[in-house]
Amino acid sequence: MSKPILVFQAPIATRSGYGDHSRDILKSLFELDKYDIKVVPTRWGTTPQDQINPQTEFGKRILENLVTNLNSPPDVFIQVSVANEFRKMGKYNIGITAGVETTIAPQEFILASNQMDLIITPSEFTKETLSKTSYTKVDKQTNKEVGKIQLDKPCEVLFEGVDLNVYNSKSEFSILDKVDTDFNFLYVGHWLAGDLGHDRKDVGMMIKTFCTVFKSLPKKQQPGLIIKTSHAGFSVGEREDLATKILELTKEFGDKCPSIHLVWGDLSESELNSLYNDDKVKAMLMFTKGEGYGRPLAEFATTGKPIVVSDWSGYKDFLPKENTVYLEGELKEVHTSASNKFLIKESKWFYVDYSKAASKMFDVYNNYKTYLTKSAGLKTNIQNNFSLSKMTSKLDTILTKYVKVIKKVELKLPTIKKL
16 A cells, blocks of 8 residues: 655755754654655755755655656645745645744735645744734725635644754753853844844844943953854855944943854754853843744753743743743834835834843843743743654644545455456
């Protein structure tokens, strides 16, 4: 009996959040062993495509099953992408997307999602945004309203499971040898488009708020801020551009400016794990305006160290309020400097209250042991509820519920004797 054919189209080789997510889903599909899986790789902007290691069993299996053309519709087609790119290619079609980071999804996301049979998102936040977004459908000839454009396909939540074999609370080596501060906040994420205070991760104002909070402390008592960031690639020119931006942001503080450490390069998962668990890293800090999920936050949560983050969006699924230092703020419209076809300016996202954030940052530093005790539950929660193995089990449940494939059975005719 042959297995149903499943085609998996995703940015499987890219160094991106979608790439990491794609590889984890594919690992789960391989482990379930219910389908004959073929892989169609796609690009993800300008991010490097170097994440398939042919020396590993996983990498070998991907390469053995790569295809570039679909000669006939597969039994199941899974596409991991931004929702506007969804296309119906199989007998049963599943679109997996992190959605958007704002209160409204673009109309193109809804139209393309409705081509699929099932939509899967990583968080309740993303599911809610897609489900609640609605546009008026207007007849072009009469200019009268004739209906609504809204999601009319089922939508399920499948969290991005953390691989506990990689993120294991151990730091086998340090990449922070040159960091001279013993207490450091850590930021991990892209530095995206937008004026100061309006880029999606709000990196610039996070840096300025940090400097404002700790500039008055004696130099030897100041904590540091470690920033692991990039725009999209890892070129020398990009590194110098980011270093210049940091200098421009901090020059007003002069000699009183606390230490800002820029970690550069394409870190492996084991290197990221060591960074998270390094004794010099005491807490994660993020002023983000919105996340479809927030993968670095889930990974860092395995350390059990404090997480200081905006009180909104996808990661609230896996960061319990009682264990997390949530920052207050308000929802406001996306600034024109950050808006694009995905982040539409009519939508809203989260703006941290910098004054209140400053107080919480200082309190975490000043009463660290208290916050460390509070944050211990983050580790337990990820291990018990948000691991890669738990994700595999939930994926199996979803596929069993929705995908009804007729199994191919080899026809065996009885032997006919000659008369």
